Amino acid sequence: MLSWLSLTLAYAGFAALALSMPRHCAQRHPGKPTRLSQRLFQGLGWGGLGLSLWPAIAHWGVSIGLTAWLGLATVAAFALGMALSLVESVAPRGIIALPALAGITAACAASLAG
Amino acid sequence: MKAGFRQSMAWLHTWTGLLLGWLLFAVFLTGTIAYFREEVTLWMQPELHGSVPGPNSAALAMQRLADIAPHADNWTIALPSPRSTTIDLLWRKPGEEGGRRSGERAVLDATTGEVLHPRETAGGDFLYRFHFELHGLPRELARWIVGIATMAMFLAILSGVITHKKIFKDFFTFRPHKGQRSWLDMHNMTAVLALPFHVMITFSGLVLFLYTLYPFVIEAPRRGQPPQAAQVQPQQMEAPPGQHGPRMGQVDTAPADLVAIGPLMRVAEERFGRPVGRIAVEKLQSPRPEIVLSARGADSLIAQGGGGGGGGTALRFDGTTGALIGAPPPRELSAVAAVNAALGTLHRARFADTWLRWLFFLSGIGGTVMVGTGLFLWVSKRAAKHARAGRTPSGFRLVERLNVGGVVGLSVAIGAYFWANRLLPVDLTNRADQEIRVFFGVWALACLHAFLRGPARAWPEQLGLAAILFAGMPLLNAATGGGDLVHTILQGNWILAGVDLAALLGGLAFAYAARATATPATARTARPPRAPSRPDDVPGE
Known part of the structure; x- marks a missing residue:
């Protein structure tokens, strides 16, 4: 379960980071992101990524945990990329659902792990 | 510019x-x-696909080896793992060199103990x-x-x-x-x-x-160790000196006199915190055979084991009494060697x-x-x-x-x-x-x-x-x-x-x-x- 927690947290982090980027933010609503929302999503994104590190280390120990975390982050980011490209063609406004979904999954994983 | x-x-x-x-x-x-x-x-x-790991693989393997290879000097058993469903056996006759290709091998169905005959494949x-x-x-x-x-x-x-x-x-x-x-x-x-x-x-x-490409680069960190250090299999490592008991009288110990493997497995798994992956039985033709249990997998990148065993953790038991004799000394790695080991482990x-x-x-x-x-x-x-x-x-x-x-x-x-x-x-x-x-x-x-x-x-x-x-x-x-x-x-x-x-x-x-x-x-x-x-x-x- 800890590895799922790490995966979903990393996914949520990446999703928030994507929302802080002008390109993907434009997918959510037209116009440039405000400075505040950009900062906010950046903070959330890096926070999520940082947080996703601890379940990996708790599960595998430091040396293997760091390695596994890199692999999990790769998978999370790749899944997000694919999801973004899908959402873009199917439901452009749906992008906001992605981090929310990841957040819910992470919460479920956390409650199961704890 | x-x-x-x-x-x-x-x-x-x-x-x-x-x-x-x-x-x-x-x-x-x-x-x-x-x-x-x-x-x-x-x-x-596909000849091996029917084999399903059971709880008694270790005992089954020991029992079958006693039938198949009673005159061997040592046995090695690779137990079923998340990557293998069969029991793989290897045994060597007295005096045989411990090379990679030496010895005789057999593959057992992990449930029935039957010897399987897999097809030849490059795999x-x-x-x-x-x-x-x-x-x-x-x-x-x-x-x-x-x-x-x-x-x-x-x-x-x-x-x-x-x-x-x-x-x-x-x-x-x-x-x-x-x-x-x-x-x-x-x-x-x-x-x-x-x-x-x-x-x-x-x-x-x-x-x-x-x-x-540059073998000489590797010389430095290896100095001070025996040249074959990398190939030392867990079962060849010596227990720390002084822990061998005095030799008993020359009793003719047949493999059948070996202690039951189950309790040893439990002791080892409790110590390792993870399952035993490999069993080695050594000095079978001597009065005091020894059993070495090695953990499966590794919990750190620099834990380096022999060939396929993976882990660096092992315990040595007296084969007739079941007493714990010792653990092989952990290999001491210099910083360079540790980095090399970590990189090699990562790559593989x-x-x-x-x-x-x-x-x-x-x-x-x-x-x-x-x-x-x-x-x-x-x-x-x-x-x-x-x-x-x-x-x-x-x-x-x-x-x-x-x-x-x-x-x-x-x-x-x-x-x-x-x-x-x-x-x-x-x-x-x-x-x-x-x-x-x-x-x-x-x-x-x-x-x-x-x-x-x-x-x-x-x-x-x-x-x-x-x-x-x-x-x-x-x-x-x-x-x-x-x-x-x-x-x-x-x-x-x-x-x-x-x-x-x-x-x-x-x-x-x-x-x-x-x-x-x-x-x-x-x-x-x-x-x-x-x-x-x-x-x-x-x-x-």
């Missing part, structure tokens, strides 16, 4: 990538599959060996070639990061159905997202090659449990796609230019065709290799060599096909063939005596189900690619290169 630097980096990226791209693609693809080398070998031996080992020493070339030469390709990969990664700085800005971007743009997106995405993996695998690959994913192994596998697939799309981009970037100019240089035509043979042709050859494993007669002499011959024969035919048919037709045709070969593997497996997919899934046998499912998914991916490339080539590649909105995204013209 800065633009000039980035331009030369782009040049370096383009040409190191092209020159060694096909070889790197082959190394990446076979190396990625080699993460599941044991699983693939098991798939290729996953062939793909594993191919990824660093190719085939049919002198080993030294082949390692040099792959070592140079690894160096080129390193250069391509560094120059790629410098030229494509922009990729870090929107690396989640994949725009499908946009021709060259989509290929470039895919190239960037697989490169950036798995960048830590690419750097790690290439750098550690280089370090592993140092052992071949030796420590990895099943999930971690899948992560490595996925990253490896990412690397394979990165190299493949890179090769394709070299062609598609130039296609429009040549189309406008009205003539295609012969070098361009050559690369176009080699791309088909090197990328899809290899995939078809790997698919054919799996089919040959099942379709060649079981009792064929030199069966493993014949499987390899099919692999190279099909690869050569695929290259020939690309030259005869031209790339526009060869791409979809070969991709379609690869799709059929891979997607058909679960059916082939079930039809030729292997465990069928429904059964293996219900049984929870994820080793076999995993190979079948991965092949099925690969087949679907090939089918998708076949459909994508079957659209008229003009619609894809002759699109005017105005599409990229940021021209500096597309360097290397």
Whole structure:
């Protein structure tokens, strides 16, 4: 379960980071992101990524945990990329659902792990 | 000045990538599959598919060895694990050398203890060996070639990061159905997202090659250890001096007098915190045989074990009383040796449990796609230019065709290799060599096909063939005596189900690619290169 927690947290982090980027933010609503929302999503994104590190280390120990975390982050980011490209063609406004979904999954994983 | 630097980096990226791209693609693809080398070998031996691990494997193995090899001097038992469903036995007669190929072996059904007779196959080992020493070339030469390709990969990664700085800005971007743009997106995405993996695998690959290319570099950290230190198997390690009890009188101890293995296993597993993977029984013909239990897997990157055992943790017991005699002293590694060990372990994913192994596998697939799309981009970037100019240089035509043979042709050859494993007669002499011959024969035919048919037709045709070969593997497996997919899934046998499912998914991916490339080539590649909105995204013209 800890590895799922790490995966979903990393996914949520990446999703928030994507929302802080002008390109993907434009997918959510037209116009440039405000400075505040950009900062906010950046903070959330890096926070999520940082947080996703601890379940990996708790599960595998430091040396293997760091390695596994890199692999999990790769998978999370790749899944997000694919999801973004899908959402873009199917439901452009749906992008906001992605981090929310990841957040819910992470919460479920956390409650199961704890 | 800065633009000039980035331009030369782009040049370096383009040409190191092209020159060694096909070889790197082959190394990446076979190396990625080699993460599941044991699983693939098991798939290729359907005679073993019926074996299901039970709770008493250890006792069963000891009992069967007493029947099969009562006169051996030592026994080694590899227990079923998440990567293997059988019990593998090895025993050596007194006085026999402890080399890698010596001794006698047997494979047991883990439930019944019956001796199984798997077919001869080159298995996953062939793909594993191919990824660093190719085939049919002198080993030294082949390692040099792959070592140079690894160096080129390193250069391509560094120059790629410098030229494509922009990729870090929107690396989640994949725009499908946009021709060259989509290929470039895919190239960037697989490169950036798995960048830590690419750097790690290439750098550690280089370090592993140092052992071949510059043996003298390795001398320093090894000094002060016996020259064979790396090959010491857990069962050959000596207990700390002074812990051997005084010799008892010369009692004739038959193997049957060995203490029951179950309690020892429980003691060891409690100490290790993880299951026992290997049992070694030594000095069987002496009055005081000894039993060494080694843990499966490792819990740190620098825990280095012998051959396939993986872990660095072991316990030694008195074989007649069951008393704990000691643990082999932990190897003390210098900082350099520890870094080397960690890199080697990382590269081989030796420590990895099943999930971690899948992560490595996925990253490896990412690397394979990165190299493949890179090769394709070299062609598609130039296609429009040549189309406008009205003539295609012969070098361009050559690369176009080699791309088909090197990328899809290899995939078809790997698919054919799996089919040959099942379709060649079981009792064929030199069966493993014949499987390899099919692999190279099909690869050569695929290259020939690309030259005869031209790339526009060869791409979809070969991709379609690869799709059929891979997607058909679960059916082939079930039809030729292997465990069928429904059964293996219900049984929870994820080793076999995993190979079948991965092949099925690969087949679907090939089918998708076949459909994508079957659209008229003009619609894809002759699109005017105005599409990229940021021209500096597309360097290397």
